[in-house]
Amino acid sequence: MSIEPTKGHTVKAYDSELAQLRGLVLEMGERVVEQVTDAVAAVVEGDPDPAHEVVHRERKIDYFELDVDESIFNIIARRQPAAVDLRLVLALSKVVGNLERAGDKAEDIAECALRIQGRDGCPDSAIYHHVSRLGKQACCMMERAMDALGRTDVEQALDVFADDRSLADEVAAAMRHLMSFVVEDPSLLSQVIDLLFAVKALERIGNHAGNIAEQVIFVAKGRDVRYQSRENVIAALRKRDG
Amino acid sequence: MNTTAEVLTGDTGAMSAADLSGRTDLGATVGDITSKNPRMVCRAVDVYYGEKQAIKSVSLDIGNNEVIAMIGPSGCGKSTFLRCLNRMNDTIPAARVTGSIKLDGREILDKGIDVVPLRAQVGMVFQKPNPFPKSIYENVAYGPRIHGITNSKAELDALVETSLTKAGLWKEVKDRLGEPGTGLSGGQQQRLCIARTIAVSPEVILMDEPCSALDPIATAVIEELIDELRENYAIAIVTHSMQQAARVSQRTAYFHLGDLVEVGETDQIFTNPQHKLTEDYITGRFG
Numbered sequence: 001m002s003i004e005p006t007k008g009h010t011v012k013a014y015d016s017e018l019a020q021l022r023g024l025v026l027e028m029g030e031r032v033v034e035q036v037t038d039a040v041a042a043v044v045e046g047d048p049d050p051a052h053e054v055v056h057r058e059r060k061i062d063y064f065e066l067d068v069d070e071s072i073f074n075i076i077a078r079r080q081p082a083a084v085d086l087r088l089v090l091a092l093s094k095v096v097g098n099l100e101r102a103g104d105k106a107e108d109i110a111e112c113a114l115r116i117q118g119r120d121g122c123p124d125s126a127i128y129h130h131v132s133r134l135g136k137q138a139c140c141m142m143e144r145a146m147d148a149l150g151r152t153d154v155e156q157a158l159d160v161f162a163d164d165r166s167l168a169d170e171v172a173a174a175m176r177h178l179m180s181f182v183v184e185d186p187s188l189l190s191q192v193i194d195l196l197f198a199v200k201a202l203e204r205i206g207n208h209a210g211n212i213a214e215q216v217i218f219v220a221k222g223r224d225v226r227y228q229s230r231e232n233v234i235a236a237l238r239k240r241d242g
Numbered sequence: 243m244n245t246t247a248e249v250l251t252g253d254t255g256a257m258s259a260a261d262l263s264g265r266t267d268l269g270a271t272v273g274d275i276t277s278k279n280p281r282m283v284c285r286a287v288d289v290y291y292g293e294k295q296a297i298k299s300v301s302l303d304i305g306n307n308e309v310i311a312m313i314g315p316s317g318c319g320k321s322t323f324l325r326c327l328n329r330m331n332d333t334i335p336a337a338r339v340t341g342s343i344k345l346d347g348r349e350i351l352d353k354g355i356d357v358v359p360l361r362a363q364v365g366m367v368f369q370k371p372n373p374f375p376k377s378i379y380e381n382v383a384y385g386p387r388i389h390g391i392t393n394s395k396a397e398l399d400a401l402v403e404t405s406l407t408k409a410g411l412w413k414e415v416k417d418r419l420g421e422p423g424t425g426l427s428g429g430q431q432q433r434l435c436i437a438r439t440i441a442v443s444p445e446v447i448l449m450d451e452p453c454s455a456l457d458p459i460a461t462a463v464i465e466e467l468i469d470e471l472r473e474n475y476a477i478a479i480v481t482h483s484m485q486q487a488a489r490v491s492q493r494t495a496y497f498h499l500g501d502l503v504e505v506g507e508t509d510q511i512f513t514n515p516q517h518k519l520t521e522d523y524i525t526g527r528f529g
Binding site: 007008009010011014080081082083084085086087222 | 484485488512513514515520521522524525526527528
């Protein structure tokens with residue numbers, strides 16, 4: 001994935017600095033998706049190894065954020081970016097914050113997995129179905145958001161908004177279903193509570209993907225669409241470009 | 243605060259040069275060329291140097307109490323356009339200006355216009371400070387004296403003090419008004435030239451790269467002065483420094499090969515320019 005400017009800067013070193021910054025953020029996105037995938041696998045497969053690895057790697061995600069922040073700080077100080085460059089740098093600053101928080105959520109899920117594995121397992125594997133399904137959905141959203149960022153693809157970003165809506169519906173259904181396990185067997189309460197935490201964490205990861213998609217629109221269109229109805233944004237931008 | 247629809251579509255109902263002239267070619271200006279409170283109104287201004295057309299149908303308002311920055315690569319016509327605003331191009335034999343430029347509703351391109359009072363109303367500050375080889379006092383007093391603005395020595399003294407004060411120079415020179423203006427530092431000389439311009443009660447101040455010969459501290463002092471002068475004058479500034487344009491102006495006009503490509507609020511031009519050429523220039527991908 002790469003975010004290609006329309007034409008290089010007269011000062012080639014500036015191009016290199018922006019390319020390095022973009023590369024860092026995109027790599028961080030890939031690492032976060034890897035974290036979420038492994039954390040979900042730890043829950044669903046009952047395997048403690050990936051959970052321990054996720055917890056161990058979390059600090060590396062934090063270091064990515066520090067590196068990106070330093071790079072942005074230097075570019076602003078030395079290059080005084082303007083127009084699309086300024087929008088890109090500011091957007092990447094927000095994207096990296098969202099990625100870092102998504103990384104934290106992956107760690108939360110991994111810790112849920114370890115707690116669940118420390119208890120007696122649930123004989124019904126259906127209890128893990130929702131986490132598996134939502135995990136795939138959240139990872140897919142994050143990958144699409146990062147791909148949209150890499151290609152400054154507004155259509156792809158709008159697709160992420162639509163995914164965010166369906167994720168919310170899925171989460172509501174998952175929570176109702178998980179609670180039904182407790183009704184049937186109150187001894188599963190601890191497991192279900194952990195699974196509810198994992199489901200809510202996956203919902204937040206999807207929300208972070210949506211926030212990243214908003215930044216793609218900011219870079220591409222110069223429009224700040226935060227805190228606006230996603231439906232209105234989709235309708236207005238698709239109508240305008242269509 | 244713009245509505246959601248405006249934010250998303252960018253449709254603010256602004257008037258473009260194309261709206262006014264019916265031009266629909268690629269050279270039509272993007273953005274709103276008008277000012278809510280215009281002091282000068284320029285429409286379809288063409289400038290020729292002999293056979294060569296240096297300015298192509300430029301329409302633009304210069305607003306009261308605002309600074310408009312004119313930017314663009316060398317040879318784009320920004321200084322040529324600035325010089326039209328007080329008919330400085332008259333001094334170039336091969337130059338020909340057509341179209342309409344009105345100052346307070348009065349056409350300044352009419353042949354019958356006396357350019358001497360015009361150039362007092364529309365003063366100019368140049369790139370290189372050019373004080374007269376006279377005392378600091380005389381540099382400021384010269385204009386009011388030849389224009390007959392004051393009636394007595396006391397009035398002239400007061401006007402010199404007021405002009406130097408407005409130019410932010412009074413405290414630095416009040417005890418040495420008899421010393422040569424050329425003995426001041428570069429930044430002080432430029433402020434002296436601004437005081438000289440102010441002294442003849444202009445309505446518009448034109449500045450052609452006023453800080454390009456100054457160090458960053460002197461530049462900052464001039465930029466602060468420009469911001470203060472905005473309260474009383476319409477100011478048009480040509481600058482090669484995009485950061486200076488961003489710092490001092492409320493509107494920015496981008497010129498390219500004689501066309502006025504885009505004009506808009508400075509915040510918008512530097513964060514979300516609408517024309518590709520403007521964006522390439524602003525971001526350092528062109529020029």
